[in-house]
Amino acid sequence: MKNYLKLVNFEFNRVVKLFTILLGITLVVQMAGVIVQSREYLGRANEKMNEDLMSKAQFLTDYGQISFAHIVRSVWFLGPIALCAAGVAFYIFLVWYRDWVGKNTFIYRLLMLPTTRLNIFFAKISNILIMTLGLVAFQLILLPFEALVLKWMVPDDFRNDMGVKETITSIPELTIIIPNSFVEFVLYYGAGLLAVAILFTAILMERSFKWKGIIAGVLYSAMAILVLISPVLLQELVLNGFFYPMELFVIEIVMGIIVLAVSIWMSGFLLKKKVTV
Known part of the structure; x- marks a missing residue:
């Protein structure tokens, strides 16, 4: 610490x-x-x-x-x-x-x-x-x-x-950066933190593998976005509104936590094993 x-x-x-x-x-x-x-x-x-x-x-x-x-x-x-x-x-x-x-x-x-x-x-x-x-x-x-x-x-x-x-x-422009409630604050800035973590992982991929890393970073970012929106896609295209809005909301939070955890693990692995100067 x-x-x-x-x-x-x-x-x-x-x-x-x-x-x-x-x-x-x-x-x-x-x-x-x-x-x-x-x-x-x-x-x-x-x-x-x-x-x-x-x-x-x-x-x-x-x-x-x-x-x-x-x-x-x-x-x-x-x-x-x-x-x-x-x-x-x-x-x-x-x-x-x-x-x-x-x-x-x-x-x-x-x-x-x-x-x-x-x-x-x-x-x-x-x-x-x-x-x-x-x-x-x-x-x-x-x-x-x-x-x-x-x-x-x-x-x-x-x-x-x-x-x-x-x-x-x-x-509306101000409510994005200054949310009206603590829950909105956690959601907005949590989403921003997740986006930064994904970008950091993509950057470390580029730093680790150069030109191949650019492709890997883009693919990883696309995969992360797909995982995040997959519950919504399933809800709309396959399950025909099976989940209640609150259930879908909780699932999205869980998917966000998973993507964040994977990004942190991947970044740690790249820093420890792959990043060179």
């Missing part, structure tokens, strides 16, 4: 610059979006009421009040989230391939550490999870402050106040 925690800390220190940059971009762009969109709304209100002599009531009838949900739906808000997701996806591949870069490949030192090689796999996948949850936690912390900036800038009459939870539930 001590060696595993040391590896997790070491891996996080290697990604902390990327992590900090993503946090900074999220903070700056989203705050700028709140300010810019609030000013645009107020500018439109001033233009209509002062130049076109429209009453406040008529303006609110025609254009409505601004709410935090309007800002969250904009590219100012969703853009940084998409960038963070892309950054994490990029790092899923970088976390392995960078160890082979350079004249003195770093993977050699990792493989020679006095600990089970499977700890390398666990440390890297844990780091992906920590990075993802850290970005989500930062977003949750940021939301109330962004809503507060909106309140400071827009008068009460022109503003429809929404709580953070209400804002999240009203936007």
